Amino acid sequence: MSFRTTIAEGVLQFRGxxxxxxxxxxxGGYRNAPxxxxxxxxxxxxxxxxxxxxxxxxxxxxxxxxxxxxxxGVNLTHACGARxxxxxxxxxxxxxxxxxxxxxxxxxxxxxxxxxxxxxRRVGTVNLLVGTERSLDDGALATLxxxxxxxxxxxxxxxxxxxxxxxxAVVVGCDPEGDPAAFAGSGTDVGSAxxxxxxxxxxxxxxxxxxxxxxxxxxxxxxHGVRTDRRATxxxxxxxx
Numbered sequence: 001m002s003f004r005t006t007i008a009e010g011v012l013q014f015r016g017x018x019x020x021x022x023x024x025x026x027x028g029g030y031r032n033a034p035x036x037x038x039x040x041x042x043x044x045x046x047x048x049x050x051x052x053x054x055x056x057x058x059x060x061x062x063x064x065x066x067x068x069x070x071x072x073g074v075n076l077t078h079a080c081g082a083r084x085x086x087x088x089x090x091x092x093x094x095x096x097x098x099x100x101x102x103x104x105x106x107x108x109x110x111x112x113x114x115x116x117x118x119x120x121r122r123v124g125t126v127n128l129l130v131g132t133e134r135s136l137d138d139g140a141l142a143t144l145x146x147x148x149x150x151x152x153x154x155x156x157x158x159x160x161x162x163x164x165x166x167x168x169a170v171v172v173g174c175d176p177e178g179d180p181a182a183f184a185g186s187g188t189d190v191g192s193a194x195x196x197x198x199x200x201x202x203x204x205x206x207x208x209x210x211x212x213x214x215x216x217x218x219x220x221x222x223x224h225g226v227r228t229d230r231r232a233t234x235x236x237x238x239x240x241x
Contacts, residue, residue, distance in 0.1 A: 039070065101228050132181075151195040
């Protein structure tokens, strides 16, 4: 089974019939469906009935099959895909709402205050749709999601200095009828292919979206974003003799 991509009316369909999906975000979790979606939302988007909104947009675009869906403020002209081995990835990457995780929270305070709670923002978001022709059980599918997120974080940090955005989301899918793969970490064929595909797709989408504009230098320079400058208390687990 190969994953096919179609774009219409601001909706990207990532189709793989009889796919087992795992999605983050609203209405996420595990499900079987013929396709997953990435939906570009307009500036000023403020809908809260997200399931109904996705259904409206999907049907308006002529896609009959339901499935997990992600939302993005990135125009789908900047969607980019990559294939390697048994894996296909499609990414959209925007950085209007970057997230920073400084290793020393007391240094490098951003120039401005985060404004991530404004309802009228046009959120950028880094969204990933990942599909593999291999059959994975639910645990391995969760590992595939973690592998994809790790690759996204490494790619973004290398290219921009940010670890992600405040609204990144991922959908991963596998073919239940494909050749089985017990694992999907970075040391496996599926994991290695996913890392390579995510790296290339995210880079290409960034290059497309920021061909004529600058990537923010910091959270303070961005339209919206957050900087995690709080600290946590370290403890030693369990009783020690």
